[in-house]
Structure formats: C-alpha cells, structure tokens
Amino acid sequence: MLNKQFIRKQFLNKRNELSPAMRNELSNVIAKKIITMIDDNDFENIGIYKTITSEVNTEEIINWCNENKFNLFFPVINENTDTIEFKSQNDELKVNLDLIIVPLVSFDKELNRLGRGKGHFDKFINTLNYKTFLVGIAYDIQKYEHTLPIEKHDQKLNLIITELNDYYKTV
Template identity: 25%
Template sequence: MIEGKDSIRRRYKKKRADLGPEQRAALSGQLIAQAMAFLASRGQVRHIHLFLPIARLYEVDTTLLIDRLVESGRKLYTSVTDFSAKKMQTVSLVPGTKWEEDERGIPVPSNFQVVEHEGQIDLVFLPLLAFDLEGFRIGYGMGYYDQFLSRLPNGVLKVGLSYFPAEERLPREHHDVPMDACILPKEILYFIR
C-alpha cells in the first residue's frame, strides 16, 4: 500500500523537528554552500525567487542566501500569500529588509513592492517536506507553489532544498509540477525529463 501525502507530511515534519536546532543550522549552512556551487556555473541566472523560512516548520534557513546572492549580482524575489484569493504575489526582496510574520507564521517583508511581470524569474528555490527520484515534491498541501510555477514561462529552473534524501516515489496529482533539481547537504540531484 502506498503511503498517503498526509502521512508523509507528518513523518517529515517530525524528522525535521527531531534534528534539533544545531543540526538544522549545520545542514542549512551546507545547503546554502551547495546552492552557491549550483549557481556558480549558471551565470545566466540573474533573477531568483527565494522562499523565506517558516521557523515553526523548521524550514531550511534561506535567509543565509540573501546577502550572498545580492553580492553575486542577482536580483531577488519572494512571495506574499493572499490567503483569501489563494494566490501568491511575487515581491522584490532587497538587502536589509525587515520581516514580519503573517497570521500563519510565514515571514513577509515589512515593506515590499509587488512584481507585475514574473516572466523575468530564471530560478525558483522551492520549499518542500519530501521529494522523490523523479523530481516530484510534497509541500504543505495548499498548492500555492504549483499554481505559482504554472504561471511562469517554460525554462524557469525549479530547484528544491532538502535536508533529507529522496524517496523512491511519492504520490502525485495532475497539477503537481516536477523540479529540475534538488539540492541536498552533500549533493545535488538532477531530474531528466
């Protein structure tokens, strides 16, 4: 019997919590180093969408990437979720931005400008709980990122960041958008389509 998405979500949330703060911080540092190595050979990638970590869900600390990406000349974006419209809005992310948590604990820039033309984004770093060997991911089940990715032009790189290795195969639905790569603390996996 195939494990359901809700069961997988619970299992991976527990695995994250069980890591503890020191191990999560060390793994986040390794993931950021791998992300910079991934980008080192991709100078054409100039516009990057980055998720901001939800502390209570023990997500990868992507704030460690912000200054490094800006120093490398990249333009950064993140999202603000409009829960009533069930949609993410892309906003510019600038160095020195202060954060506030929204009603669900998601970090949101205190001052932001909505980006009307998302077509310039070259790469999206994706949050995930689990992923499989074919590049499909399981997030929190709201579908916001799959909806966001479906609005972007073909060719945008979709790259996950994961503390944990891939599952062999995860359950999926017709609207799930596969990743192009997933960065792990010690390696980078690429998915061929």
Template identity: 30%
Template sequence: MNDKQQLRQQALARRRELGGEARERSSTAIRQRLLDMLAEDARLSGAPLLSYRSMDDEVDTAPLFDRLRATGREVFAPVTHHAGEMLWRQVDDGTRWQRGDFGVLEPASGELWRPDENPAVLLCPLVGFDRCGNRLGMGKGCFDRWLDGMKNHILLGVGLAFACQECPRIPAEAHDMPLDIIITEGETIACRNC
C-alpha cells in the first residue's frame, strides 16, 4: 500500500467515525461558511457554481443547490463516465437525478456549462486534504484529469471537508491540481503553495 492509499484509508475511517448528528451540524456550518464567502467576494458574485452531489458520509451538499439557485446563481452538477470524461449540466426545479457510472447522483438532462463563456467556482469532492490545497479523492483521478484542461475557466477551486479529514502532508504528483480554499466546520483555509 502506498502513502496516498494509506492516507486515504485513514481519512475515510476518521470521516466514518463522525456520528450522524455531528455530521449534519458540521455540514450546516460548512455550507454557511461557503455561502458567506460567495456573498462577500465581489469577484465571485454571479459566477456559476459547479458542485458535486455528496454521497454517504461526505459533507452534505444537497441543500446548496436550492439555496444558491434562490439567489439567482446558476448551479451545475457533473456527469462522469468511466472513461474519465466529465461534463456539467445545469440544475433547476425540474432536474431529474439518476445514478451515474460511479454511483453518484447526476442530472439526467439540463443545459451544459459553457466554460469559455462563464468561468465558475468549483466545489471539488475530497477524502483528505492538507493546508497546501492538495487533496485525496477516491483514487480514480476524474476531477484532476478534468481540472487539468479547465483550470483557466475556474475562478476558485474549493474543497468542503470535515476538520477530521485533514492530513499532515499529502504527496502531490505532477497531475494533481491543488485547491485554492478548503472550508471546514471550524475555519476557511486559504491554501498556500507549498
């Protein structure tokens, strides 16, 4: 087992240990920190949000879709294929959700995000993180591969995580794309280039 696999297993174990009530309380605090940041940062006002739908014991992102749309912000969710391709479909009141190739809820239809016309804020799923913005995903590399070609169209890359998911240092590889901000229930971390 390599370092990343071991760190991933440890971070997943810590996240699983959170009880349901603590997880919901922390998720609520994390979502509020994100909403406050988006409202206060003028360069992000009106920018569309690209957000994943949370699974299992991740920070619950489902309430964000309606809350952000209620402010007039366009929200898009990913559709991912086993080949590593990812596209983003707009979410609205009529969105029908279906399980995608990796078991994540994805919009069955909707307008596609046009990156050349509309740079966005990206919420990136993660299993573990460090203060340099390095993240551990589930190990498939979908977001990193996609982000490599889209980094010029992303205004801000944000990770939502519970504080218990922090790792001292995640080994970064050339293809890994660090995040700009990590939001936990206790703080908003401006990641530094390490």
C-alpha cells in the first residue's frame, strides 16, 4: 500500500496540471451543485474555506451565500492549539455549524479524505458534538481508485461532490 505522502504528492500534481481555465470551468459546475444542495436544505450556519492554490474555487459559493444571507464561517488556524476554528468575517467564533465544505487533495469511494497533511480538519471534526453535514469538494481526477490509507484520527465525509459525480455514504 502506498503511503499518504506519496499519494498526496501524486494528486497535488494531478490537480496542479489542470489549466487555470479548466479548474475554473470545473469549479463552476461544482459550485452550482453545492448551491443547489444548500438551497434545498435547512443549512443556516455554513463553514467554508477560501480557495488557495489549485483547490476547487469557492468564490461563487461564498458570493451566493452572502447574497442570500447565509451565515458564513471560515477556518482559521489557532496558533496556540494548532487546530482550526471557524470564524465569521466579523471575527465571531462559531462552534455549531450545519454544513462544512471541506477542501481535499484526494478521496476514495468510502468517503475517506486526504488533506494537506496537518490534520486540522480531522481534529476539528473529531471535536464536533453537533450534527454537522460534511461535504468535500474536488475534481473527479482526485478520486483514488483504491482505499486510502487511513489512521485512527482520520474522519470520513458525508458527501463528496465533483463536477462529474456525487459520492454518498452507502448503508
């Protein structure tokens, strides 16, 4: 079995190889799917990341949520605890989120997520005592065809949305 660092590097390279125009096009498809999901559900407090590097662009989702008066909270690293907290644009701390949209480097059909390697999202998710719906967004090329190597602290998502597919937990 391949180790996480090797898989992470492989999928970061795949994602980075997409042209900016292609990433934009795929991000728009994903954003429309996320917006529909938000609009069809009772989400009020939403945690969402601001895009860095070649991640799925969340700007369209953020703009739509702001226009439609959803409460948005963004992950911020707490330097003292090396964990993330979600804060509003006004620096208001939020603990109970209805939905968290999570970035990822790779994922598998079991909804395991491979992030950037620091474990910030996994640590945060592990502390949730509130029913939060966890959605990862990625390009379909980020799907790992085998089961990702997982550790005890790794957290599964409820749903992963790509431009081509929606991957759900199966019972």
